[in-house]
Amino acid sequence: MAEPPPTTGTHDRQQAIYRAGLAGHRPRLPITHDALAARAQRRLSARAHAYIAGGAGDETTVAANRRAFDEWRLVPRMLRDIAVRDTAISLFGHRYPQPFLLAPIGALELAHRSADVGVAEAAARTGVPMIFSNQAGRSMEACTAAMRRIADHAPRWFQLYWPKSDALAASLVARAEACGCDALVVTLDTPLLGWRPRDLALGHLPFLRGQGLAQYTHDPVFRDLLAHTPADTTRPPITPRLLANVLASAYHYPGSTWQALRRGHAAAAIRQFIATYSRPDLTWTELERLREMTRLPILLKGVLSAADARAAAAAGIDGLVVSNHGGRQVDGALASLDALPAIRAAAPDLRLVLDSGVRTGADIVKALALGADAVAIGRPYAYALALGGADGVAEWIANTAADFALSMALAGATSVADIHAGAIELVPRTRS
Numbered sequence: 001m002a003e004p005p006p007t008t009g010t011h012d013r014q015q016a017i018y019r020a021g022l023a024g025h026r027p028r029l030p031i032t033h034d035a036l037a038a039r040a041q042r043r044l045s046a047r048a049h050a051y052i053a054g055g056a057g058d059e060t061t062v063a064a065n066r067r068a069f070d071e072w073r074l075v076p077r078m079l080r081d082i083a084v085r086d087t088a089i090s091l092f093g094h095r096y097p098q099p100f101l102l103a104p105i106g107a108l109e110l111a112h113r114s115a116d117v118g119v120a121e122a123a124a125r126t127g128v129p130m131i132f133s134n135q136a137g138r139s140m141e142a143c144t145a146a147m148r149r150i151a152d153h154a155p156r157w158f159q160l161y162w163p164k165s166d167a168l169a170a171s172l173v174a175r176a177e178a179c180g181c182d183a184l185v186v187t188l189d190t191p192l193l194g195w196r197p198r199d200l201a202l203g204h205l206p207f208l209r210g211q212g213l214a215q216y217t218h219d220p221v222f223r224d225l226l227a228h229t230p231a232d233t234t235r236p237p238i239t240p241r242l243l244a245n246v247l248a249s250a251y252h253y254p255g256s257t258w259q260a261l262r263r264g265h266a267a268a269a270i271r272q273f274i275a276t277y278s279r280p281d282l283t284w285t286e287l288e289r290l291r292e293m294t295r296l297p298i299l300l301k302g303v304l305s306a307a308d309a310r311a312a313a314a315a316g317i318d319g320l321v322v323s324n325h326g327g328r329q330v331d332g333a334l335a336s337l338d339a340l341p342a343i344r345a346a347a348p349d350l351r352l353v354l355d356s357g358v359r360t361g362a363d364i365v366k367a368l369a370l371g372a373d374a375v376a377i378g379r380p381y382a383y384a385l386a387l388g389g390a391d392g393v394a395e396w397i398a399n400t401a402a403d404f405a406l407s408m409a410l411a412g413a414t415s416v417a418d419i420h421a422g423a424i425e426l427v428p429r430t431r432s
């Protein structure tokens with residue numbers, strides 16, 4: 001029998017699980033990440049699982065991300081009065097209840113029909129910030145409305161892939177401001193898609209089926225661009241699968257599926273997305289223009305080099321997401337955690353969010369102790385979404401929050417400020 005889903009990420013989640021156990025209830029979701037991932041794999045289609053779980057090349061960086069956490073060992077400290085604990089953090093003038101955020105994940109409709117809206121509901125119920133993906137399956141307006149129905153000021157950020165059209169970039173940023181986003185994350189590590197063998201083997205990219213395009217298809221500038229969409233010069237052979245994909249793309253287009261098919265809007269949107277997606281020629285100079293477009297704090301996502309961190313600080317950027325995109329872009333890239341100490345030293349005044357490979361409360365403690373202001377987590381919540389929709393994500397958030405609160409306290413710190421002040425003792429594994 002499954003216990004009722006938790007509505008908030010609470011410190012006493014552990015007690016609640018044991019109490020529910022007395023009445024014969026078990027948690028809905030597996031507790032460990034590996035068990036969660038395994039159960040989600042059974043639920044997901046082969047294509048959805050490949051897209052979510054996969055990494056670039058031989059996935060050596062996916063593995064390195066996990067190994068990097070294991071290279072550090074906590075040295076728990078005793079008798080520190082851990083009776084009162086506070087997991088909250090403050091970022092860019094906003095207080096968040098936990099030091100973790102939901103990383104931007106595209107094409108979440110692959111995981112669950114509620115897609116981004118399900119995640120937004122769970123985020124609003126728990127107060128954990130959600131970073132809306134530029135490749136979302138549901139528009140930022142739909143997610144914002146879902147959040148506001150639960151908690152008006154539920155925190156949200158927006159992640160931008162800089163498109164070829166500056167007018168489209170400005171429109172996306174203006175919509176993020178109108179949605180009440182607290183910060184803007186510009187992802188730099190995906191000007192081109194990495195070489196991802198799992199997706200390649202299946203010949204599957206969700207965007208070509210009209211999935212993960214909601215921010216575009218709901219954008220007035222993008223919709224104007226549809227009139228100038230290049231004609232389709234490639235004529236793939238017509239097969240039942242191709243027809244199914246054409247239908248699927250029309251279904252994902254806003255409004256009537258029939259009209260999207262008849263007017264060719266869905267197919268045009270996909271071609272326009274391919275034409276406009278991302279700027280491989282982007283350099284530091286464009287960032288100055290972004291600064292003029294918005295007063296939101298700007299973070300750059302995908303920075304792994306101390307030199308790039310220094311350049312970001314010099315360019316007046318507010319923060320970085322130290323990330324290798326969960327190992328999905330450059331196979332052989334260093335683990336994000338391994339990049340963190342040098343980046344913290346190079347850019348002491350920037351806010352640093354660390355992602356890639358964070359799975360447990362202890363991982364979060366380690367990242368904070370090594371200089372992160374917060375972490376972001378990706379795949380685990382996508383798996384929780386696949387297994388339980390919004391309730392699944394809320395339950396995963398509650399588990400992660402409780403794991404973090406306990407790991408922090410048992411290692412000898414009572415707050416994130418405490419961790420940043422050096423309360424946590426950490427040693428390389430070779431010495432432990």
Ligand SMILES: Cc1cc2nc3c(=O)[nH]c(=O)nc-3n(C[C@H](O)[C@H](O)[C@H](O)COP(=O)(O)O)c2cc1C
Nearest residue numbers: 052103104105106133187325326356357377378379
């Ligand atoms: C299925 C999937 C889709 C993603 N889509 C985006 C995206 O649209 N924008 C982005 O900046 N990062 C995207 N990422 C990267 C995540 O934001 C994050 O960097 C990564 O998942 C962190 O690693 P983790 O999954 O090991 O926690 C995606 C990751 C996954 C797994």
